[in-house]
Amino acid sequence: MLEGADDSPLLVRTSIYQRLRAAILSCALRPGAQIQERQLAELYQVSKSPIRDALLKLEEQNLIEVMPRKGYRVKRISLTDARELYEMRQILERESIVRLIETASDAMLAALDAFRTLPSPIELPNWIEYNSAFHGFIAANCGNSRLARVGCDAIEQYERLTYVSVTHSSELSLADFVAEHSAIIGAIQKRDKRQSVALARDHIESSRRRVLDVLENMSVIA
Helix, strand or coil: CCCCCCCCCCCHEEEEEEEEHHHHCCCCCCCEEECHHHHHHHHCCCCHHHHHHHHHHHHHHEEEEEEECEEEEEEEEHHHHHHHHHHHHHHHHHHHHHHHHCCCCHHHHHHHHHHHCCCCCCHHHHHHHHHHHHHHHHHHHHHHHHHHHHHHHHHHHHHHEEEHCCCCCCCCCCCHHHHHHHHHHHHEEEEECCHHHHHHHHHHHHHHHHHHHCCCCCCCCC
């Protein structure tokens, strides 16, 4: 379930939208879950107006669908969307890495060392946050503001795929993914474009195969 509202008496419309979007992307609101304006208004202690505005905005982003006379439903995950998202991520990550290597200072590349390890035991929520932060760092610091915005948005959408797939597989080692990130970081810090791009490509491709295999056997997909 969603976390309740905080103690603040005022929640602006953007805050409601951001919190609902985060709940969907993290699967706090599960794919296929039905939601009502009244339920959310009570939860966030606001009127229905900002709730309705947020839901309509989420509908435009294909995260929510309207169910006539029944309220709203969190969109199930589409295999087509998942495949397209991975194709886009390959393109965006490759370009972000190349531009990061070309434009970033040594100090900026050294900051990537923060993503070489993750304290044990590696818990799933912490790992998902860490994973998004790592790929988000590369996108956000690529030196192209438009590419950064698109890249960070794609990474946020990918978070839902990560959560659903990882929680339905018993054979994954999260520590292995941290090691893969460390190898990518090493290549980037050497400013080796070819190796960095190749490692990132293989990293994303292995994730794509794993996620699609899991999704094809789940009830949360469209």
